[in-house]
Amino acid sequence: MAELTSSSPDVYPESERTHMRRLHERGSHERAAVHALLDASPLCHVGYVIDGQPFVTPTMQWRDGDRVYWHGSAASRMLRSADGHRVCLTATLMDGYVLARSAFNHSANYRSVMVFGEARRLEDDGAKQAALHAFTDGLFPGRWETLRPMTPQELKGTSVLWMEIEEATTKVRTGPPGDTEEATYPVWAGVVPLHTTLGRPVPVPMMPPGIELPEPIAALVASGRLR
Amino acid sequence: MAELTSSSPDVYPESERTHMRRLHERGSHERAAVHALLDASPLCHVGYVIDGQPFVTPTMQWRDGDRVYWHGSAASRMLRSADGHRVCLTATLMDGYVLARSAFNHSANYRSVMVFGEARRLEDDGAKQAALHAFTDGLFPGRWETLRPMTPQELKGTSVLWMEIEEATTKVRTGPPGDTEEATYPVWAGVVPLHTTLGRPVPVPMMPPGIELPEPIAALVASGRLR
Numbered sequence: 001m002a003e004l005t006s007s008s009p010d011v012y013p014e015s016e017r018t019h020m021r022r023l024h025e026r027g028s029h030e031r032a033a034v035h036a037l038l039d040a041s042p043l044c045h046v047g048y049v050i051d052g053q054p055f056v057t058p059t060m061q062w063r064d065g066d067r068v069y070w071h072g073s074a075a076s077r078m079l080r081s082a083d084g085h086r087v088c089l090t091a092t093l094m095d096g097y098v099l100a101r102s103a104f105n106h107s108a109n110y111r112s113v114m115v116f117g118e119a120r121r122l123e124d125d126g127a128k129q130a131a132l133h134a135f136t137d138g139l140f141p142g143r144w145e146t147l148r149p150m151t152p153q154e155l156k157g158t159s160v161l162w163m164e165i166e167e168a169t170t171k172v173r174t175g176p177p178g179d180t181e182e183a184t185y186p187v188w189a190g191v192v193p194l195h196t197t198l199g200r201p202v203p204v205p206m207m208p209p210g211i212e213l214p215e216p217i218a219a220l221v222a223s224g225r226l227r
Numbered sequence: 228m229a230e231l232t233s234s235s236p237d238v239y240p241e242s243e244r245t246h247m248r249r250l251h252e253r254g255s256h257e258r259a260a261v262h263a264l265l266d267a268s269p270l271c272h273v274g275y276v277i278d279g280q281p282f283v284t285p286t287m288q289w290r291d292g293d294r295v296y297w298h299g300s301a302a303s304r305m306l307r308s309a310d311g312h313r314v315c316l317t318a319t320l321m322d323g324y325v326l327a328r329s330a331f332n333h334s335a336n337y338r339s340v341m342v343f344g345e346a347r348r349l350e351d352d353g354a355k356q357a358a359l360h361a362f363t364d365g366l367f368p369g370r371w372e373t374l375r376p377m378t379p380q381e382l383k384g385t386s387v388l389w390m391e392i393e394e395a396t397t398k399v400r401t402g403p404p405g406d407t408e409e410a411t412y413p414v415w416a417g418v419v420p421l422h423t424t425l426g427r428p429v430p431v432p433m434m435p436p437g438i439e440l441p442e443p444i445a446a447l448v449a450s451g452r453l454r
Binding site: 017043045046047048049050052053054055056057058060086087088089090092094096097099100101102103104106108110112114116132133136139140143144146147148149150151154157158176177180182183184185186187188189190191192193194195196197198199200201202203204205206207208211212213214221226 | 244270272273274275276277279280281282283284285287313314315316317319321323324326327328329330331333335337339341343359360363366367370371373374375376377378381384385403404407409410411412413414415416417418419420421422423424425426427428429430431432433434435438439440441448453
């Protein structure tokens with residue numbers, strides 16, 4: 001394993017793996033920044049290696065302290081292959097397209113976080129259920145207790161993986177194109193923002209009468225974002 | 228390399244790597260579906276393996292036939308490490324949260340594509356410039372010719388990687404939760420859609436007067452989506 005160095009408990013350690021050679025101004029190893037970005041982006045992409053071939057799988061992640069969790073079918077080859085192996089989990093939010101006067105200075109505004117560690121599978125049924133409870137209520141506050149309870153078969157059919165964050169990097173770009181020295185070149189330059197928002201909830205066709213989307217889920221949806 | 232089998236030129240071959248064991252109804256190897264999803268999602272996540280550790284990097288991809296391209300700084304460790312090695316490139320569009328009566332049946336509506344191949348770096352300057360031209364105009368029609376031309380230094384500072392799609396899989400989930408047998412359980416169920424749209428363009432502060440965002444870029448932006 002690469003040697004880790006960290007200057008402070010507020011900063012994730014840095015190794016050859018996460019040392020940033022370029023664009024330092026966009027990057028950070030700060031624990032608070034890493035946590036905030038993970039929390040802001042439930043969708044992530046997890047990288048596994050199976051027989052030397054990388055696999056990048058989209059999934060939902062959630063966090064508890066320095067642990068990141070994800071889940072899936074117990075039959076999933078990815079999840080079975082990941083247990084005990086190195087993983088990289090990356091979450092990215094695209095905030096806009098950056099149009100400059102030159103092709104070279106075109107860019108994107110984005111926030112991304114990349115975390116490294118070793119995947120572990122939760123074996124204890126109680127711990128699994130507690131993790132899924134935290135996942136559900138983390139997205140939809142209070143929902144777990146309102147649901148038809150999980151059956152032993154469903155719990156058995158679900159794998160929960162987690163990793164301790166060993167190293168992590170955030171990268172953020174914001175603002176206009178960085179080509180102010182070319183400000184007189186006669187072409188439009190600026191940012192086209194990208195917005196991701198929640199839409200109006202669509203109830204199932206056969207909903208029994210009188211059942212509404214409960215507060216505070218409805219309030220989150222109305223705000224346009226769950227997190 | 229895994230043995231490939233394909234029944235038709237319209238379908239990417241399938242190996243152990245891409246054989247779908249579960250949820251067949253959501254998956255496809257159809258060439259047209261793979262291409263449509265790549266074209267719909269410029270943002271992707273590329274998985275590399277460096278010294279046995281997976282790295283998952285967000286970047287923008289573009290396509291020409293059965294080739295997928297991405298780019299970055301010539302100084303990028305990822306891009307240098309990828310050349311000649313196996314990669315997995317995944318693009319995912321989140322369309323909504325699926326709320327069921329049980330935690331187990333909660334899901335997400337999404338469209339994702341995963342492509343496998345071997346990364347290659349474009350070495351020829353003309354080919355590199357042509358690829359970057361296609362990338363720029365693919366997002367912003369006609370923009371390349373309006374820009375301050377690329378300098379030899381900028382071209383030298385940019386790496387363009389590509390892969391021939393050897394295998395590919397799409398996965399799509401749409402519609403309401405699949406738990407109609409529990410329709411009488413007294414909890415709200417349905418879909419909370421997620422929309423990603425372009426916002427109002429923000430010009431740079433010092434834009435010379437009289438310069439507008441050109442058609443047809445303005446028309447695409449007004450439509451809410453570039454692709």
